[in-house]
Amino acid sequence: MDPLPAASADAVLDTPAATAPTPASGSGFRMAYQPIVRLRDRSVAGHEALMRPDDGRSPLALLEAARHRRTLGELETRAVEAAVRAFDFATGGRLLLNLSANALLRGAVRSGEVLRALQGSGQDLSRFVVEITERDIVEDAKGLAHVLGYLRAAGARVALDDFGNGHSNFELWHELLPEFVKIDRYLVDGLSESPGKLAVVRALVQVADSYGTELIAEGVERIEDLRLLQDLGIPYVQGYLLGRPAFHTTTTVPGELEALGHGKTPVWPRSGRPSGIRRVTAEHMLVEAPSIPVDSTNNDAEAIFRANPELNAIPVLDAQQRPVGLINRRVFNERMAIPFARELIGKKPCTVHMHASPVLCDVGQSIDEMSQILLGEDQRYLHDGFIVTEHGRYRGVGAGEALVRRVTELRIEAARYANPLTLLPGNIPITEHINRLLESGRAFVACYCDLDNFKPYNDQNGYFRGDRMIQLVASVITSHVDPQWDFVGHVGGDDFVILMQSEDWLARCQAIVADFNQGALSLFDAREVARGMLEGEDRSGRQASFPLTTLTIGIVPSDAARFEGAEAIASCAAGAKREAKRLKRGVHVMPGVPAPA
Known part of the structure; x- marks a missing residue:
């Protein structure tokens, strides 16, 4: 201790x-x-x-x-x-x-x-x-x-x-x-x-x-x-x-915590990388289980199942103790329950009921590598489990249910960290930071950023150039905020959120829109820039012309007295963004919000 x-x-x-x-x-x-x-x-x-x-x-x-x-x-x-x-x-x-x-x-x-x-x-x-x-x-x-x-x-x-x-x-x-x-x-x-x-x-x-x-x-x-x-x-x-x-x-907790006071809430530094897979391998999920030689009979397999009621499947091994198959309990019992099955096939080789392509994992294989099993079309591992080997020889079995549970936990953990394209914090960190700001009691502004006419650009030029435009949004935003006090998050697609405590938030947002709109011109063809238009399909699938892609930011104030949680703030910020698009304004502040000098 x-x-x-x-x-x-x-x-x-x-x-x-x-x-x-x-x-x-x-x-x-x-x-x-x-x-x-x-x-x-x-x-x-x-x-x-x-x-x-x-x-x-x-x-x-x-x-x-x-x-x-x-x-x-x-x-x-x-x-x-x-x-x-x-x-x-x-x-x-x-x-x-x-x-x-x-x-x-x-x-x-x-x-x-x-x-x-x-x-x-x-x-x-x-x-x-x-x-x-x-x-x-x-x-x-x-x-x-x-x-x-x-x-x-x-x-x-x-x-x-x-x-x-x-x-x-x-x-x-x-x-x-x-x-x-x-x-x-x-x-x-x-x-x-x-x-x-x-x-x-x-x-x-x-x-x-x-x-x-x-x-x-x-x-x-x-x-x-x-x-x-x-x-x-x-x-x-x-x-x-x-x-x-x-x-x-x-x-x-003691009352001294009330003396902490309230100030600006600092932005937690984030690397943008998930924590990675913990040091858990197939060996850590291994369960010792009886096996059966390849030359055994169905009667031998039935005896093993009868002696081990918790066993879902029996690994079948060759003379060198290498797995060659897996006998599923349910399938085996169904076939042996057919009238006269024991008399007819009881002494026949157990391989007739064997799945000849079981999932094999080496003891040193990580959970990350094993997660590829879940992507395969053959889902029999869910009830059969998988066989754990060492240098190709049988060591034990693992449960498919346990593998699904661990992989799911790891994927949820990774989702907490960053959008894979921009490496900016995703939805969960955004919600966490909004809650921290609300708990601090200090006023801040929530800014919702979205691209106008991005879909026709992405459809026309492909996802690679579309990704470059989204990355440009990220780089422009992060270059104009104070990283100590202003939080930048990537909701997904071309949607971004900025949670700002800087007093000059309006000037910063205006600069973000201006710099992006100028920088985005380099991503269009010269002909499109000269025309000021791009071609694409509208929502009905008909060819149409669209203005060049630009950035819009909707802004709302957020304080503990007006909003009760992150969901309410996010909803209002999204509404401000929609209003900005309707009014065709690059930056729109919700009415009633005093703009800083």
Whole structure:
């Protein structure tokens, strides 16, 4: 568990007391829980389980004693079991559980035992986060990622503890690709007074975004530091200012959060790249299952199915243990249920009922590569599953349902990040930023950008030149906004959104329209530019002439008093854009909005 003494521990959990024997000495310990607060809505998002020895010793002393006796793995496993038993899951949020990296690598902490403890809670395993703590150098980061893959394949998340102190480093971050990284208290305490710490934390925000990782700031004890963390866009915080470790759960946050005040909401830096596939391979989805030799009979296959009622299919292997087919239970049972089937074909080769082209995956094949299975026309993998091999030889089977679930989760995760053409944030980040602006209480303007007469241009010139025009929109917009305070998002197609806090927003929008309209001329043929028109089909399919493609921006004010959510703002901004098109104005501000000087 947390190796720090109670006086300096930062954690994330909050539940009733739990008692378990300490394997090394026979003394007991209880599990305390410290809340983690989500700054976006100032709610308790989860808790970290912390070991508290009954004899008053610090957790560090207890862990070091177990390490010396070589019982650290057993102690940590018992602590996980105790933490899961005691946690009040009705409070919601995730439960963070500490495990030593080297104990996992050496097998002292067995991932299978941890997995059984988590599954015993009856909860969705996505509610658990395995927090990797390590005061020693981890020499095999890839090996650690492989071990954690078994927990991840079941749905658990991973956090890297104490980043910025001890031996947590970028190699571990890169190899583990944790869903969460905890910024060490050394960087957080005094952050508001240290330009050096501020530069490091700002860099970590950018690194976390490129990896698709969420940051948790530990050791928050001063309101000044908390205010700066909020401005930097750190999503989660924990520390004494927000709640001390306790033996009971909590869902409330202290009143000090009300003193954060309201200012401009900074735009979170975004790399425009999805976080990528976690280090989960076919081996992590492998289930050991019986196989059958290729020269076996149907009676032999029936006996295996009868002895293994949970088995959906039997892999058929040749003499070199290489898969040559798969026998589906349902198909096999239907054929064997035909009158006199056992008498007629019971002793015949089992290959007569075999699917001779099963889906094969090597143990090292990533989920990303395996996702191509879902694109194939043959969908039998959904009920047959797939066969996992190593160097061509049989290792086990995998469930098609589990593959679909993991691939779906990864695709949803990737969709949170960027439009693939412009690499600008997509719908989900746009909604998140609008909500952040509303929660800040500060007024801003929402701008909806759309191209006029883009469809005939795209139909006439093809998607390649159409993409170039959309990329031009993106580059012109981003060149005229203040990236610190003005958020640019790509809804899709030729629709863009700008959420502006710059005081001179009207001048910026006018410059965007003027620069795009001028720059877009280079994308037309000289003849079209000379005529000021382009040819294409109208919505009825008839040939017609259209003006050259230009940019329109509709603008509406957005504040917490007028709008209740992102959907209302988006709808009103789209209405302003439609009105701008109707009035044939490049920039249109909704009536009643005072334009800046």
